[in-house]
Amino acid sequence: MTTPSTLPDANSQTSGNAANYGHVVSGELDVSHGQILYLEDITVSFDGFRSLNKLQLSITDGELRCIIGPNGAGKTTMMDVITGKTRPDSGTVFFGQTIDLSRMTEPEIAAAGIGRKFQKPTVFEAMSVYDNLELAMKADKTVWASLIARLSGEQRDRIAATLARIRLTSEAHRPAGLLSHGQKQWLEIGMLLMQEPRLLLLDEPVAGMTDSETEATAELFLELARNHTLVVVEHDMGFVESIADKVTVLHEGSVLAEGSLASVQANERVIEVYLGR
C-alpha cells in the first residue's frame, strides 16, 4: 500500500490546524484558515476491499482541483464520503473549520453548500429544463415551504440567467429527458449553480461531450472558479490540462502524488501506476 506522499506544495497549514477540528460548531461555513474541505485518514472498506485507505486531502478555499487516477482508485467513493452517501469507517471530513460532514445527511450537506454532479448525468427527465433548475434552486426545502412556494421575479431572473449560462435558454420548456448527453451534463451543472454551493464536486463532467462542448465547459469552469471552489474528477487529460492549477493523483484509495499537472506527469510512481508495472 502506498502512503500519502508529502509534496513540496502541499499546504503546510493542515497539521497545525488539526487541534481546531475537535471543536465542532454547526452552522456557518468558516474558512478563515484557508481550507474549505479537509479529509483526514479516511478509510472505507466494502467487503474487505479498501476503497479508501487513510486518505488525506485538503482543498483550499477558491481553488480548482483536479483529481485523477486509474479505475478503482477511489475517486467516486471519495465524493460519496464528502456528500454523505457513504459513511467512512474511520477518519474525519470537515467542511471549513467547523462543519463535520461525517455526522450529516445528504440533504443537510447539500444545504450546507456542497453541490455534486454525478458521473452519469442525473437530471429529472420527466420535468422540463426550467423545472429542473427551479427544484435545484437555493430555497427553503421543507415540505411546508414547497407546498406554498411561488417563484418571485428575482428567482425567475436567476433561472433565466442560469439558462443562458448553460446555453439551454431555447430548450427551457422541453423535458430534460429529450436533451443530448452533453446538454444533460450542462443542465446538471446548471442545477448545481442554482444551489449556490461554495464547493462543487464534479464527477467526469465532460464524459460524452463533443470537443467543442468540452472546450466550452473548460471555459465555464474557469469562470466559476473565480467565486467557487471546484473539485473535478476527470479522465480527459486534455481537459485537465486546460483547467487545472493543481492535480491530485489517487491510487488504491490514497494520494499518490499532488502538484502541478506537469510535475505529476513527471512523477515516476504516477507513470508506473498508469502504464502498468
Place this chain on the structure above:
Amino acid sequence: MDSMNTPLTLQLWQRFPKPLKILLIAALAFVLIGLPLGHALFPEGHALYVSAFVLTLCGKIMCYMVVALALDLVWGFGGMLSLGHGLFFALGGYGMGMYLMRQIGRDGNYQSDLPDFMVFLDWKSLPWFWQGSDHFLWALCLIVGVPALVAFVFGFFAFRSRIKGVYFSIITQALTFAAMLLFFRNETGFGGNNGFTDFKRILGFPIAAPSTRAVLFLLTGALLLGSLWLAAKLMSSKYGRILTAIRDAESRTMFCGYNPFGFKLFIWVVSAMLCGLAGALYVPQVGIINPGEMSPSNSIEMAIWVAVGGRGTLLGPLLGAALVNGAKSWFTVAFAEYWLFFLGAIFIAVTLFLPNGVLGLLAKFMAKKESA
C-alpha cells in the same frame, strides 16, 4: 422513464373539441346531480326514476374512484406502490360503521343499548375505544384520524429506514393482512368476521330512504370533486414536482437538498385520509363493512384500477376505477366464476400494451390525430 405526466390530463382536455367538452361536463353533471335527484324525486315506475341499485352502484364506484386517486398520489406521482390501501379504506369504513351501529340504538335484535354483536358475546359495557362513537363529530375524527395515524406510524418507520420498491409493497400487503386477521377476531371488538351491518339511521335519518341515499350520493360526488381539486393543487405545486423528482431520481433530489422522508410521509398520510373518507361514505351506501375489505386481494385490485386508468395522471385512476368496477358488476352477473380470470387478463394486457393506461392510450391517439 415516464413521460411528462402531470399536465397530461390538462393537455388532453385542451385538445378536446368544444362540443365534446360540453358533452363531458353535461354527462358529469347528469351523473353527479341527475342520478340522486332521479332517485329521490320520482316514484318507482316513473320514466325518470333511478333505482336504488343503480344509485348505490354508482355511489360505490365513486368511492372507489377516490381511493384510486389517493393510491395514484403515492404510486403514480410518488413511486411508492402500496398494496395495502384497502386497510385505510376499511378503517374509515369501520369508523363510520361504529357510529352507524350506535345509531341503531335499541332497535337491534336484542333491544339493548349495546350493539348486537356485543350482546351476543355477553359483553356488559362498551369497550373504551367505542366511547364517544355515538357522536357524529367524534366518528368523523376517527374516520380521518385513525387512517392518518396508522399511515403516519407505518410511514415514519418505513421511510426513515428508506424502505422502497417491492419491499415497501410487500410490507404494506402484510400490514393489511395482519389487520384483517386482527379484525376477524371477535375479541377485537369490531364484530368479528360479520363486521357491522343492519344499519337503521344516519344522523337520525332512515338510512335506506331515497332522500338519505340521494344526499349520501351527493356527498360522495363532492368528496370526489374535492379530492380531485386537492390532488390537482398538490401535484401542480412545487411539492408535486419534488415528489415526482424523488420518484424518478431519489438520490439526485437528496443532493439538491431535499429530504425525501417528509415528502413521502406527507403524501402517504394525505392519501390514507382520503381513503378513510371514501370508506366512510361507502359503508352507509353499501350497508355493510367487514374484515373482507382488508383482504390483500382488495388492495391489489385498487392498484389494478390505477394501472388500467393510467398512473401519474389525475383522471386516469378515476377512469380505471370506473371501467374495472363497471365491468366487474356486469361480469359478476353474466359469468360470475370468470371474473378473476378476466381481471387478471386486463392487468396483463395493460402491463404489456398500455404502460400509461387508458388515458395514455387516449393521449397517444389524440397526438397521432393531430399530427396527421
